[in-house]
Amino acid sequence: MILERLTLENFRQFRGRQELVFSDLQNKNITIVHAENGFGKTTLLKGILWVLYGRDGLMGTDGKPDDFEKPDRIINEILEAKAGDPKEVKASVEVIFKHDEVRYILRRSISLAQQKLDPKKSDLSLELMRDGQTYKQDNPQKRIQAIVPSGIRKLLLFNGERINYLAMEQNSKEVSDAIHQMLGLRLLQTTVDDLGHQNVRGKLVQDLKEQPTSDEKKLLLGDRETAEELLHSLTEEQSQANRNLDALAKEVELIDNKLAANRGARELQAKRIRLQKELDQLVLKKQEQQKRLGKLISDRGYSLFTRDLVSQGKKLVSDMRSDNLIPAKVLNSFLKDLLESESCICKRHLSLGSPEREAVEQLLTVAGDQDFNNAVGSLDNAMGILEGLQVEVAEQVQNLNRELLEAQREIRDRDEAIEQIHQEIGDQDDDEVRALEDKRKSLILERDSLNSNSGRLGAEITTQEEEIKRLSSEIGQVKEADERARLAQRRVTAVEEAADVLKKILEAETQELRPLLNDEIASHFKKIIVRDYRAELTEDYTLRVRKTVAGTTDAQGGETEIDAALSTGQRTVASLVFIASLVALAKRRSEIPTILKGLTGATYPVVIDSPFGSLSTFRKDVAKYIPELAPQVLLLVSPSQYEGDVEQALEEGGRVGKRYYLSFNGKTMPERAKSELKINGETFQQYHQNDEDEYTEIIEISS
Amino acid sequence: MKAEEEFKKASTEVQELIKMALSEEREVMHLRRRAEIHKKLYETVKRIVK
Numbered sequence: 001m002i003l004e005r006l007t008l009e010n011f012r013q014f015r016g017r018q019e020l021v022f023s024d025l026q027n028k029n030i031t032i033v034h035a036e037n038g039f040g041k042t043t044l045l046k047g048i049l050w051v052l053y054g055r056d057g058l059m060g061t062d063g064k065p066d067d068f069e070k071p072d073r074i075i076n077e078i079l080e081a082k083a084g085d086p087k088e089v090k091a092s093v094e095v096i097f098k099h100d101e102v103r104y105i106l107r108r109s110i111s112l113a114q115q116k117l118d119p120k121k122s123d124l125s126l127e128l129m130r131d132g133q134t135y136k137q138d139n140p141q142k143r144i145q146a147i148v149p150s151g152i153r154k155l156l157l158f159n160g161e162r163i164n165y166l167a168m169e170q171n172s173k174e175v176s177d178a179i180h181q182m183l184g185l186r187l188l189q190t191t192v193d194d195l196g197h198q199n200v201r202g203k204l205v206q207d208l209k210e211q212p213t214s215d216e217k218k219l220l221l222g223d224r225e226t227a228e229e230l231l232h233s234l235t236e237e238q239s240q241a242n243r244n245l246d247a248l249a250k251e252v253e254l255i256d257n258k259l260a261a262n263r264g265a266r267e268l269q270a271k272r273i274r275l276q277k278e279l280d281q282l283v284l285k286k287q288e289q290q291k292r293l294g295k296l297i298s299d300r301g302y303s304l305f306t307r308d309l310v311s312q313g314k315k316l317v318s319d320m321r322s323d324n325l326i327p328a329k330v331l332n333s334f335l336k337d338l339l340e341s342e343s344c345i346c347k348r349h350l351s352l353g354s355p356e357r358e359a360v361e362q363l364l365t366v367a368g369d370q371d372f373n374n375a376v377g378s379l380d381n382a383m384g385i386l387e388g389l390q391v392e393v394a395e396q397v398q399n400l401n402r403e404l405l406e407a408q409r410e411i412r413d414r415d416e417a418i419e420q421i422h423q424e425i426g427d428q429d430d431d432e433v434r435a436l437e438d439k440r441k442s443l444i445l446e447r448d449s450l451n452s453n454s455g456r457l458g459a460e461i462t463t464q465e466e467e468i469k470r471l472s473s474e475i476g477q478v479k480e481a482d483e484r485a486r487l488a489q490r491r492v493t494a495v496e497e498a499a500d501v502l503k504k505i506l507e508a509e510t511q512e513l514r515p516l517l518n519d520e521i522a523s524h525f526k527k528i529i530v531r532d533y534r535a536e537l538t539e540d541y542t543l544r545v546r547k548t549v550a551g552t553t554d555a556q557g558g559e560t561e562i563d564a565a566l567s568t569g570q571r572t573v574a575s576l577v578f579i580a581s582l583v584a585l586a587k588r589r590s591e592i593p594t595i596l597k598g599l600t601g602a603t604y605p606v607v608i609d610s611p612f613g614s615l616s617t618f619r620k621d622v623a624k625y626i627p628e629l630a631p632q633v634l635l636l637v638s639p640s641q642y643e644g645d646v647e648q649a650l651e652e653g654g655r656v657g658k659r660y661y662l663s664f665n666g667k668t669m670p671e672r673a674k675s676e677l678k679i680n681g682e683t684f685q686q687y688h689q690n691d692e693d694e695y696t697e698i699i700e701i702s703s
Numbered sequence: 704m705k706a707e708e709e710f711k712k713a714s715t716e717v718q719e720l721i722k723m724a725l726s727e728e729r730e731v732m733h734l735r736r737r738a739e740i741h742k743k744l745y746e747t748v749k750r751i752v753k
Contacts, residue, residue, distance in 0.1 A: 145733040190732045191724050199741035204748060491752045498720045501713045508705035595706040596725075 001148055002098045002632050003048075003605050008698075010076040010091040011050075012043045015695040020044075022605075022634065023657025024098070029627055030655050032635045033698070034642060034677055035662035036686065038670030040696040041636040042068065042159075044662075045609045049157055050074070051093040051108045053150050054141075055120045067159070072119035074110050078694065086112035099147050100600075103129040104137075106144065148604065151181035155579050156604050156630075160611035164571035166578055167543045170242070175578070176541040179510055179517065182582040183589060184599040188506040195499040204492045211485035217478045224471040231464040238457040241450055248447045255440045265425050265433045272421045279414040284563040286407040293400045296393065303389040304397070310383050310390070317380050325368065326376050332367040335360055472496060505595055513585070514539070516592065520581035527628060528573055528621045533564060535574050543578050545570060569616035576622065576629065579606065583630045605632035612641040623649035639677055651680065659701040661686055666694035716752060723747050 003022045008014040023031045035041045046068050049057030058071040073080075075091040083089040092109035110122040126140035137143050148156070155178055165171050166178065180186045194200060209221055259269040320326045338360055342350045350357040425437045476493050480486040518536050525535035525545075535545050547564040566574065583604050585592070590601045606629050612619045623646040626633060637646075650656055661677055665688045669675060675687040679701060710718060724744055731740050 142730075142733075150733055187725060187728055187732050191721075191728045194728065194737060194740055194744055195724060197737070197741055199738070200744045200748070203745055487752070491748050494717055494720055494752045495748050497713060497717045498724065501709055501717060501721060502724075504709040505706040508709060512705065593704050595704070595710060 001602070001604055003634070004096040004098060004103070005094075006044075006048060006051075007092075007094040008044075008047050009093070010079055010089075011047050011074060011093050012076060012091075013040050013694065013696045014043065014047070014698070015076045015079060016697075018696075018698045020660060020698050021658060021700075022632065024632065025657050026631070028655055028657030029631060030633045030635060030650070031658040031660075032637060032642075032650075032656055033660045033662065034637060034639060034679060034686075034701075036664070036670060036673035036677075037638055038673060039662040039664040039686070041638070041662070042609055043696075044636060044698075045157060045159075045607055047093045048095065048607060049153065051095050051106055052144055052148065053153065054108065054122055054124070056150065057153065072115070074119065074122075075112055075115055076695070080112060083112055086116065091115075099602075104147075105129065105134075106140065147602075149181065149186070151186055152178075152604070155182060155582065157607040158609070160572070160576075160608045161613035163575045163579070163608075164568050164614060166575035167545075167566060167571035169542050169544075172541040172543075175537070175543055176510060178578070178582060179513060179541070180506070182586050183513060183592075184594070184596060185506060185509055187596065188502050188509070192499050192502045192506070195495050195502070201492065201495050201499070204488070204495055208485065208488035208492055211488045212482045213480060213485045213489075214478060217475060217480070217485075217489075220471055220475045220478065224468060224475065227464055227468050227471060231461065231468065234457055234461050234464060238454060238461065241454045241457060245447065245450050245454065248443055248450065252440060252443050252447070255436050255443070259425070259433065259436055259440075262430070262433055262436075264428055264430050265436075268421050268425050272418055272425075275414050275418050275421070279411065279418065281562060281564070282407055282411045282414065286404065286411065288563060289400055289404050289407060293397070293404065296396055296400065300389060300393045301397075303386055303393050306386050307390060310386050313379065313383050317376060317383075320376070325366075327368070327373050330363055330367040331370055332364055333370065335364050335367055509594060509596075510541075511539075513592065516585060517581050520584050521577055524577040524580045524584075524625075524628065525574070527625045528577065528618065529570075534561075535577055537578075543574050545574055567616065568614050569618050572614045573618050573622060580629045587631070603631050605634065606630035607634040607636070609636045610641065611635050611637060612646050620645035620649045624653060626650075627653060627655035639674065643678070647680070656703075659703065660698050661701060663688065663697045663699050665690040665696070667691050720748060720751050723751065 002024050004024060005022065006020045008018045010016070020031075020033070023029060033041065033044060035044075046058055051057075055071065058068055060067075075089060079089055089112040090109050092107060094105065094107040096103065096105050098104070105127045106124070107126075108122050108124045110119070114121060124140045126137040126143055128135045128137055166175055177186075177189075180189055205221070209218070213221075256269065256273065259265045260273075262269075317326070338344055339350060339357065342357075344350055344356060344360065348356045350360060422437065422441065426434060426441070428434060428437075476489070480489055514537055521535050521537060521543075525533070529535075532548050533545055534548075535543070537543055545564045545566055546561045548559045548561050564570065583606065587601050587603055589599050611626065612622065615622050619641075626635070659679070661679070661684055663684075663686050664670075664673075667690065669687045669689075673687060675685065677684045677686040682701075684699075684701070710721070713721070724747065727740060727743050727747065731737075734740075
C-alpha cells in the first residue's frame with residue numbers, strides 16, 4: 001500500500017475540504033506535516049485510521065478512546081451547531097492509495113443524523129481503478145482488512161512517543177504478536193484460540209459428558225474441569241498482579257521525580273537513580289551468566305564426571321597394547337577362512353585332528369578382530385577428546401563462577417549504597433522529603449512482595465498447565481464401551497490435537513522467521529547506533545540491546561556482552577528498528593517459506609505522530625535513518641521537535657518529497673504554541689486569530 | 704520445513720480438520736464477533752470426525 005492523497009471534509013477541526021498529497025517517490029519517500037501541538041496532528045493520523053477502520057480505528061487496542069477525546073463527534077462541531085437538516089450535514093475522509101499496482105479510492109462518510117443515531121456506523125465505499133475505468137468493490141471493509149489488517153495498524157500508524165513499549169521485557173507477547181500480525185501468521189493463533197473456545201472444544205467436552213461414559217472417565221473429566229477453572233483464575237490473578245506492578249512503578253516514578261525536583265534531595269536522588277540503573281544492569285548480567293552456566297552444564301557438563309572413566313579406559317587400552325593384544329598381529333577372520341577351506345597358506349592340509357590344524361586353532365587364542373581394532377582406535381580417540389573437553393569445561397565453569405561471584409559482590413555493593421541513600425534522605429529535616437521517602441519505601445516493599453507473588457503464580461500456572469495435559473492424555477486413553485461415547489471422545493481429541501499441531505506450526509514458523517528478522521534488526525540498528533551496541537530478538541521474543549564491555553573477555557574468549565539497561569530513547573530506537581525490520585520482511589514475505597497458502601509480499605507506509613519526542617540524544621541519528629524505516633513515511637511533527645538537529649539531518653538527507661503545515665484559526669492559541677513557523681529559513685504564519693470561528697487548514701509548502 | 708513436518712505428523716483426520724478450520728477462519732479472522740465461526744468450527748469437527 002502506497003498512500004497517494006488524503007482528503008478530509010468537515011472531519012473534526014478540518015472544516016471544508018482539506019487535501020494532502022503524499023510523496024510517492026522512492027528517493028523522496030518522506031512527507032512531513034509541521035504543526036504545533038493542538039493544531040490537529042493527531043486528528044490527521046486519526047483521519048487515516050477512521051477511513052480505514054471506522055470507529056474501531058479511533059480507539060486504542062484495548063477498545064478505549066486512547067488519546068483521542070470524544071471519538072463519537074466526527075463532524076466539525078461549529079458546522080454541527082449551525083446545522084439545519086442533519087441529513088445534509090456530513091463529514092468524510094477519502095484516501096487514494098496504490099496496492100499491487102492497482103489504484104483504490106476508499107471513502108468513509110457519516111451524516112449528522114447518523115452520528116446522533118449511532119456514531120459507530122458510517123458509509124464506506126471502495127472503488128478500484130483499472131485501465132481508466134472505475135469498479136465498485138463489494139464488501140469494502142473486508143477488502144481493506146485483506147490489504148492492511150487492523151492488527152498491524154498499531155505498527156504502521158502510531159504515536160512515536162509511545163512506541164517504546166515494544167522494547168520492554170514484559171512486552172514479549174506484544175512482540176511475537178506483532179510478528180504474527182505483520183507476517184501473516186495471525187490466522188494460526190486465531191484458529192488455535194477459536195478451536196479451544198468454550199463454544200467449540202468446551203461444547204464438544206460437554207457432548208462427551210452427556211454420553212454414557214465410564215465412571216473413570218467421568219472422574220477424570222471432572223478433575224480436568226477443576227484444573228481448567230483453577231488455571232483460569234490463576235491467569236486472571238497474575239494479570240491483575242502485573243497491572244498492579246505497572247501502577248506501582250508509575251507511583252515510584254512520580255515520587256522519584258518529586259525528590260529529584262527537591263533541592264535538598266536532588267543530589268542523592270540522582271545518585272540513587274544512577275545506582276538503580278547499574279543495579280538493574282548487574283541483575284540482568286547475573287541472569288545472563290546463570291543462563292550461560294546452565295547451558296554449559298547441560299550441553300557439556302557430563303565431561304566433568306568422566307574423569308575416572310577416561311583414566312580406566314586409557315589404562316585398559318595401554319594394558320592391551322603392552323600385552324600385544326592390540327593392534328592384532330593376526331586377524332581371526334583370516335584364520336577362520338583357512339580352517340574352513342582346510343588348507344593352509346603353506347599348502348599343508350588342515351584336516352580335522354591333524355597337528356597342523358591344531359597349530360592354526362591355537363593361533364585363534366591370540367588373534368584379533370579388525371572391527372575390534374577399529375573400535376579401540378575410535379575409543380582411544382574419543383577418550384583424548386573427552387580429556388581435552390574436561391579441562392576446557394572446568395576452566396569455563398570456573399571463569400563463569402568467578403564472574404557470577406563478582407556480579408553478586410557488585411549487586412551487594414549497589415544494594416548497600418542504595419540503602420545508605422534511603423537512610424540519608426529519610427533522615428533529612430524537610431518533612432515533605434521524609435514523607436516522600438517513607439511512601440517510596442513502602443511502595444518498594446509492596447512491589448517486591450507483588451513481584452514474588454507474580455513469580456509464585458507463574459510457577460502455579462505452569463503446574464496446572466502440565467496437570468491439564470496429563471489429564472487430557474489419561475482421558476484419551478480410557479477405552480469406551482459405548483459407540484457414541486467413543487465418537488464424542490474422538491471429536492474432543494481431534495480438536496485438541498488440531499489446536500496442538502497449529503501451535504507447533506506457529507512456533508516453528510515464528511522461530512524460522514527469527515534469524516531473518518534478527519539480520520534485518522542488526523542491519524537497521526547499525527544505521528542509528530553504531531558503537532558498542534547491538535540489537536536482537538531473543539528466543540523468547542524480547543527485543544533487547546546488548547552492549548560490549550571494552551577490555552573484558554567472556555568464557556568463550558570473545559568480548560563480554562551485557563544487556564544494556566535502556567533509556568526511553570534507546571527503547572524507542574529499538575522499537576522503530578523492529579518495525580522497520582518487520583516492514584522490510586513483509587515486503588519480501590513471498591520469498592520466505594511458509595505452510596500457509598496465499599501469503600504475498602506487501603509494501604506498507606509508516607505514519608508517525610510526534611516521531612522525535614522520546615528520542616533525546618538519538619534525534620539526529622533517527623532523523624538520518626527515518627527514510628529507511630519504510631518505503632513511504634509520513635511524519636507529523638511539532639516545530640520544537642523539528643528545529644535544530646532533526647531539520648539539519650533531514651535536509652542533508654534530501655529525502656523529503658512533500659511538506660505541509662497546519663494553519664490554525666481560533667480565538668486563542670494553544671499553550672506554548674508560536675504564531676509563526678520557521679522551516680529552512682522561511683517563515684510561515686501558522687496561527688490566525690479569529691474571534692468568530694475555529695478551524696484548521698492544511699497548507700502545502702512548495703519546495 | 705519444520706512446520707510442514709509437524710503437519711504431516713498429524714493423522715489424516717486432524718490434517719483435514721486443520722485445513723477446513725484455516726479456510727473458514729481466513730474469511731473472518733479480523734471480525735470481533737466470533738459466535739458464528741465458533742458454531743461453524745463445532746459443526747466442522749462433527750462433520751469430519753464421524
